[in-house]
Amino acid sequence: MPILPDTRPPSELELDAFLAAFEAGTLPKEEFTHAGHLTAGACYVHMLDEAAAIDHMRLCVRRFNEAVGGKNREISGYHETITVFWIKALAAVRGTHPALDRVEFTALAVQAYRDRRDIFRDFYDFDVLASIEARRSWIEPSVKPITAANL
Template sequence: MTPETDPHQAPASVEELDAFLRAFEAGSLPKSRWTHEGHLVAGAHYVYLFGEARAMGHMRDRVRAYNQAIGGVNSATSGYHETLTRMWIGVLVRLLRASHGTSRLAFVQLAVERYGPRRDLHALLYDFDVVKDQRARAMWVEPTGGWPDLLDS
């Protein structure tokens, strides 16, 4: 299966990865492919290329633009979520540190393999419903439980 037939799969080749990213950045990626795993693909790619700070800014800008391109709204209750985005970028930065010398494609695949099934990871870090919290959607809220050791491996 490929990401086109199963949007929960990581790209199998650099060509698939680049095609996914081009479509995402152009706002032409079908909404059905903008899954949790799709977020991981884009985030892992940006972390790999740019490092944490620039990846965060890039992801913020691209997700907001994508949401608008597909007719979505970035508001206090829907669309882009600052805390979840920054949390996942932090998770991906830790994963990259632990995966010394891997290629961009291998890192993206590792991110999807490791964290695709863990879309609720935020529940380990926050003692409130961070997904629905309007303050957390608008601005970074530090994890209430810190970063568990399991994120560092």
């Protein structure tokens, strides 16, 4: 049975269980979908400042990849630019909804971006996914800045 519900926003307890399993590397790999990435990122953005959320997500994704048998290499695994892009995007959205609690903000983020996993392509004039440099280090968007209005 999945930790997070598919048909309704998660509760605080469900978010806590999801984050604990993700951070411990015990979350089933198939549950760390794009929506799972958004859930973790939205929670971290809600709980931490942007820089701390980036650092925490970076650490947790790398660790999770290894815990489920993945490798963080130049051609697979952790991708710095995509990770930082999404945390910055979620932080921009959070700035427009400061009164939302963690559950509300996470539900908003997942609903708004679940089906828009490639939105970062609108911000770069090259295939950021294929770039080894972008996988290793953060590259600023080349087309437009990450703002809530651009998302």
